[in-house]
Structure formats: C-alpha cells, structure tokens
Amino acid sequence: MLIWLAVVVGLVLVWRRCGGGLRRWLLTAGVVLWSVMSLPLTARLAMLSLEGRQPANYDRPEGAQAxxxxxxxxxxxxxxxxxxxxxxxxxxxxxxxxxxxxxxxxxxxxxxxxxxxxxxxxxxxxxxxxxxxxxxxxxxxxxxxxxxxxxxxxxxxxxxxxxxxxxxxxxxxxxxxxxxxxxxxxxxxxxxxxxxxxxRYRAREFRLSIMDFLPDPQAALRVQRSAHEWVGIIWYKLRYGV
Structure with a gap:
C-alpha cells in the first residue's frame, strides 16, 4: 500500500513540476510501467508463462534411470x-x-x-x-x-x-x-x-484479489526473474540452437 501511495504522489509531482509535454509523458509512462511490472498479477502471469506448462510433481518420474x-x-x-x-x-x-x-x-x-x-x-x-x-x-x-x-x-x-x-x-x-x-x-x-x-514453484492458481493490483517489491523481483529466463531461452536458441 505504501508503494502504491508513493507512486500516486510521484505522478502528481511529475505533472506539477515537469515542464514540457513530452518529458512529462515520458516520466509518467516510466512510472506507470514500473507500477505494472510490480503488480502481483503481472508476476503471476509471468511465472505461469514458464511454470504452467509443467505442473508440480513430487514423485520420482517413471522411467528415470538417474x-x-x-x-x-x-x-x-x-x-x-x-x-x-x-x-x-x-x-x-x-x-x-x-x-x-x-x-x-x-x-x-x-x-x-x-x-x-x-x-x-x-x-x-x-x-x-x-x-x-x-x-x-x-x-x-x-x-x-x-x-x-x-x-x-x-x-x-x-x-x-x-x-x-x-x-x-x-x-x-x-x-x-x-x-x-x-x-x-x-x-x-x-x-x-x-x-x-x-x-520451487511460485506461480499460484489464478484467483484474483485486491492484493493482485497493489505494487509489491517481491512481485517485481519475480517479474525480473521471469524476464531473465525468457531472455536466456532466446539467447540459448540463438547461441546454441536449443
């Protein structure tokens, strides 16, 4: 909640003090983007994009030789x-x-x-x-x-x-x-x-709540981790062909 209030105050200050239309809009866009990337909802979607394809299984996979x-x-x-x-x-x-x-x-x-x-x-x-x-x-x-x-x-x-x-x-x-x-x-x-x-599955079942729309530093870290993994997947495809 404190983060969300800080974002709102920041936007107000941006609109009051920044001169020039383009500069104001660029700063606003940056704050809004940061806010969206810090939402638990965004983090959940980002994690699901990687974890959702393989549900958690706590049993030894059948046929595993090692x-x-x-x-x-x-x-x-x-x-x-x-x-x-x-x-x-x-x-x-x-x-x-x-x-x-x-x-x-x-x-x-x-x-x-x-x-x-x-x-x-x-x-x-x-x-x-x-x-x-x-x-x-x-x-x-x-x-x-x-x-x-x-x-x-x-x-x-x-x-x-x-x-x-x-x-x-x-x-x-x-x-x-x-x-x-x-x-x-x-x-x-x-x-x-x-x-x-x-x-270490971190994506949760998709159930919306008010907390999903309040910026959270842990959510931002999960979005960053997901982005890092997607970049890694793309890089490995280009570098190693896998």
Whole structure:
C-alpha cells in the first residue's frame, strides 16, 4: 500500500513540476510501467508463462534411470560465515532430489555445478551439494560429480557425458520450475531424455484479489526473474540452437 501511495504522489509531482509535454509523458509512462511490472498479477502471469506448462510433481518420474541436480548459487566463506554455504535455490533442489532418491530403488545422482567464485577456485557447487545430500541420507556411492559446468548448457553437456558412459538415456532433471524449459532443451540436445522434476514453484492458481493490483517489491523481483529466463531461452536458441 505504501508503494502504491508513493507512486500516486510521484505522478502528481511529475505533472506539477515537469515542464514540457513530452518529458512529462515520458516520466509518467516510466512510472506507470514500473507500477505494472510490480503488480502481483503481472508476476503471476509471468511465472505461469514458464511454470504452467509443467505442473508440480513430487514423485520420482517413471522411467528415470538417474537423477540430475542442476546447481543454483552458493556463497563462499567470509567474515560473516565461517564456511561456504549453498544458497536457497540450490538447497531446495538438493532436498527435492533427496526426496526423489528415497522413493524407489537406488540410482545414480549426478550433481552438476562447477566453480562459482574466483576468490575460492578450489570450491565447486557439485562438491558442496554432495556434502549436503549425504547429510540428507543419499548414499555417497551413488553420487557422481560434474564439477566443470558454468551454465545450464554446460550442465547438460557434461552431465550427459557421465550418463552416456553408464548407458543412461533418461534422467529426472531437478531444477527450479521456472528453469525447466531451458534445461529440458539443453539435455535433449545431448541425447538425454529429461524427465522434469521441478521444484520451487511460485506461480499460484489464478484467483484474483485486491492484493493482485497493489505494487509489491517481491512481485517485481519475480517479474525480473521471469524476464531473465525468457531472455536466456532466446539467447540459448540463438547461441546454441536449443
């Protein structure tokens, strides 16, 4: 509500103080656009454009010969934290992967993620994920590390090499729901049939309420995240042909 009031006050000030018709209209258009991009309704539509195609499924996909977990982010140790820590997105993916692992017979679990900070070149996301998954009860003998990748395309490329060496052609791919579309395309490019196993679904069932029309900073972040993913999808199509 405070954000909405600030927007209204800002518009009033723009119309009172800005000279020249074009400048006034450009500033107004910018404020209005920012407001629209900050609406929960806009965020919901943006997230649905990526997450709606693959509803959440908390069971291990039928036919999965392995589980591949794509890394997100992590933080190196510093004065505030004594050691490196996985960020929320990677933590949730690991938890989801552990749940899938325990639902059926033991299977290989490929952890995909390379170095993530030049200040700590000895650290890899894959190794941090392994340590966490072992704590969650995944047998270390079933864990395979892919610690060279720097992006989604390389996640798929290097993970596929590991899977092909073991005769695996179908794998459950664990990543954020918003990221599944791009990840699936990359794995198919390397002759691996990805079985979607998304997590961190943030789009909600479409039910309008007054709150959907009040600007919210979290909504703006979700719109930005969706826009980033769509740009990534387009870029991968142009750069890698996937």
């Amino acid at each position: 589980i591949v977990v794509l890394s997100g982010y992590a933080y190196i140790g510093d004065s505030l934290r004594p050691r490196a820590e996985l960020a929320e997105d990677t933590l949730v993916r690991c938890i989801h992967a552990a749940q899938l692992y325990k639902q059926g017979a033991r299977c290989p679990v490929v952890l995909s993620g390379g170095r993530f900070d030049a200040a700590a070149p000895e650290l890899t996301l894959a190794a941090l994920m392994r340590d966490f998954l072992v704590q969650l009860g995944v047998d270390q003998n079933d864990i395979l590390l892919e610690d060279r990748s720097r992006n989604t395309y390389e996640n798929a490329k290097f993970s596929a090499e590991i899977l092909h060496q073991r005769g695996i052609r179908q794998a459950a791919v664990v990543t954020d729901a918003i990221h599944l579309r791009r990840a699936e395309r990359c794995f198919r490019a390397f002759d691996i049939e990805p079985l979607p196993a998304g997590c």
